[in-house]
Amino acid sequence: MSVEVTRNGAIATVTVNIPERLNALSADLLVELASTFNELAEDRGVRVVIFTGAGDRAFIAGANIREMAGMSRDEALEFARLGHALATRIETLPQPVIAAVNGFAFGGGCELALACDIRHCSTSAVFAQPEVQLGIPPGWGGSQRLARVIGPGYAAEMIFTGKRVDAAEALRIGLVNQVHESGDLIDEVEQLAVGIANAGPDAVRASKRLIGLTRGTAAQSALAEEARSFADQFDGEQQQEGMAAFLEKRTPAFAHEPGEHKT
Numbered sequence: 001m002s003v004e005v006t007r008n009g010a011i012a013t014v015t016v017n018i019p020e021r022l023n024a025l026s027a028d029l030l031v032e033l034a035s036t037f038n039e040l041a042e043d044r045g046v047r048v049v050i051f052t053g054a055g056d057r058a059f060i061a062g063a064n065i066r067e068m069a070g071m072s073r074d075e076a077l078e079f080a081r082l083g084h085a086l087a088t089r090i091e092t093l094p095q096p097v098i099a100a101v102n103g104f105a106f107g108g109g110c111e112l113a114l115a116c117d118i119r120h121c122s123t124s125a126v127f128a129q130p131e132v133q134l135g136i137p138p139g140w141g142g143s144q145r146l147a148r149v150i151g152p153g154y155a156a157e158m159i160f161t162g163k164r165v166d167a168a169e170a171l172r173i174g175l176v177n178q179v180h181e182s183g184d185l186i187d188e189v190e191q192l193a194v195g196i197a198n199a200g201p202d203a204v205r206a207s208k209r210l211i212g213l214t215r216g217t218a219a220q221s222a223l224a225e226e227a228r229s230f231a232d233q234f235d236g237e238q239q240q241e242g243m244a245a246f247l248e249k250r251t252p253a254f255a256h257e258p259g260e261h262k263t
Helices: 027-041 065-069 073-092 108-115 142-150 152-161 167-172 182-197 201-212 219-235 237-247
Strands: 003-008 011-016 048-053 058-060 097-101 104-106 118-122 126-128 178-180
Touching: 003 027, 011 027, 011 182, 027 073, 048 058, 048 108, 048 182, 058 097, 058 108, 073 108, 097 108, 097 182, 104 108, 108 126, 108 142, 118 167, 118 182, 142 152, 167 178, 178 182, 201 219, 201 237, 219 237
Parallel strands: 011 048, 048 097, 058 104, 097 118, 104 126, 118 178
Antiparallel strands: 003 011
16 A cells, blocks of 8 residues: 555554655655545544554655656646645644654655654754755745744745755754654554543644644734633533543543543
8 A cells, every 4th residue: 555554542653655765755655645644634533643664664754756747837827835734744644643754755755744843853854955956845835834944044044955864954953853764654653642641632633733733823813812712612521531640640531522421
């Protein structure tokens, strides 16, 4: 299968599994990935999603250039829209998404990693937006998300030159949160995912939505929405359980579904 989904309790791992092609993305694979993330969005049993690529050579080495080379303008526009739709689906997924980047994250691969909430990588990771070397600009959101994540100056340098950024530089400029040895990457990301999964699920989802308001919502409106969302949790059982557990010096037992009680 080109896309594999595995479950470990409340954690789902989505793996692009075409290592012999460096997990490069075709139009069909974009559609398959979007369908996968759409299904996960509706699954209340999933609290965290890990997104990675099979093998140790590439997370996603970008789009399939052989497929792109013969596209007409209209076909290229549709291809760009498929990439944008997938990146937006990842970015707006109700659950947090952690990118585990092993090896190359070029072009569309870098853009999909940028759509994730958190990025961890291995020491062998290399990031690039090399589209200008193909005579095109980024097409799946790189011009916007990269500038938001690392700032317009660093983003301009990466995009205008197509330069490759190794793991150490990616950490220095804020492109990734953490760097791990290659053999430790998935274990470290899974530990992070467990920590998120053990938190109040409604509060985590609300927090992701609020962070998303930084993209295009006026600051005062976003702050007012944060206050409302904060107050909304006081009508729910998860706030009561979380605070009771704190006061009683025990681990909270959050329900898997709104209104569900754990025994």
